[in-house]
């Protein structure tokens with residue numbers, strides 16, 4: 001993307017300053033509001049505004065607007081939809097989703113980045129988070145107040161996309177999905193109304209935004225339940241040569257019989273430099289508030305004689321959320337993540353994926369940063385909520401796996417995309433054979449070509465009805481579009 005963005009920057013600079021056209025654009029698209037508007041004529045700031053976590057998520061919008069207050073948004077969406085043809089509207093929070101859902105080619109991006117205030121209530125029982133904040137903003141406020149919330153593991157992931165998609169958190173085994181800890185929310189609807197939603201106010205909307213994604217409005221504010229601080233947290237990496245794969249898979253099977261809600265482990269297949277040999281890395285997160293749980297949970301992994309063990313306790317979730325910064329800095333920025341749910345961590349499935357991943361990354365050196373991540377985390381609290389209680393239906397106990405395709409060249413991109421899609425399908429087929437059912441996809445790691453049924457399962461009919469109620473004209477089109485049901 002760097003080259004693409006540089007080219008765009010140069011072409012924006014080579015044009016005359018076009019002050020008047022910028023003013024016209026600002027006046028028309030956001031007239032009467034306090035929003036900042038960027039267009040190609042804005043130069044570097046516009047190029048910066050197009051940036052996303054994955055360079056494959058970048059599209060060149062016509063306008064990027066930054067509302068500074070909730071009331072800025074309705075006139076902007078009204079204006080965009082009154083044009084002929086109407087401007088496509090995309091909404092961006094952290095820009096971490098590896099699709100292009102938060103970007104628009106030639107349309108309007110509403111970037112919520114200036115709506116990122118986080119306020120802890122005076123009794124420290126709730127945390128109010130604006131819809132453009134990222135988890136780093138939230139954890140900074142939590143650090144000061146010595147509390148936690150059920151949120152994402154990386155500072156740069158936005159609360160908006162993460163929460164509307166469900167939100168698997170390190171705290172999920174103790175407190176459930178992140179959406180199970182939302183007390184209320186404020187939403188800008190397609191008709192321009194700004195409404196408060198909770199179990200008692202607009203309860204249908206409250207149901208829909210907890211797992212229905214971006215299809216029902218722009219969530220400009222969430223109130224989250226605060227949970228007690230339970231740090232320090234042990235994290236880091238335990239790495240093995242690929243020859244240990246059978247043993248690691250065996251320990252994973254043992255963990256399934258001994259797990260507690262205080263830990264989440266990631267098992268990743270990756271090729272770390274400088275040798276880029278197939279390796280397995282265990283990435284733990286363990287809450288150490290009262291006991292030394294990490295010693296116990298990591299002992300069987302340590303007994304396998306890892307070649308690397310960098311695990312250590314860090315004080316809080318802000319530190320946890322920065323734990324992968326060094327690795328992210330060198331990771332190739334062309335990224336596609338596709339996740340799928342699995343009923344169990346079947347050893348033969350984990351081994352089959354390993355063998356195929358080794359072969360793919362061997363044959364495609366430009367895509368050898370492609371990795372597989374299995375999430376090991378107790379699902380009892382997820383399953384304690386009925387699948388019809390929120391729009392997020394996947395409440396049977398499950399694990400998840402993310403196939404993270406990365407490539408450094410355009411020539412390897414197609415092969416990388418095809419590996420990601422093929423591997424996801426093979427895992428789903430494997431799961432269906434073993435469990436007798438497909439465990440489905442989830443929005444936070446979807447790509448957009450999944451079917452509505454695969455993503456929303458039995459909640460789809462209700463979601464279609466609510467789409468007709470809250471977005472009858474289909475204003476929110478990006479993402480996995482839900483067709484309204486007016487019957």
Ligand SMILES: Cc1cc2nc3c(=O)[nH]c(=O)nc-3n(C[C@H](O)[C@H](O)[C@H](O)COP(=O)(O)OP(=O)(O)OC[C@H]3O[C@@H](n4cnc5c(N)ncnc54)[C@H](O)[C@@H]3O)c2cc1C
Nearest residue numbers: 091093094095096097101131158160161162167168214219
């Ligand atoms: C490194 C990495 C690790 C991750 N780990 C996890 C994890 O552990 N658990 C998990 O559940 N997910 C995880 N994710 C996935 C992540 O939750 C999703 O990609 C999420 O959509 C990112 O949110 P965002 O606000 O940054 O996204 P954006 O790219 O800004 O937006 C994604 C989608 O959400 C919509 N959206 C954003 N904000 C709002 C809002 N305020 N109101 C309405 N719609 C909105 C956008 O329009 C778009 O459709 C991870 C992603 C990455 C890159």
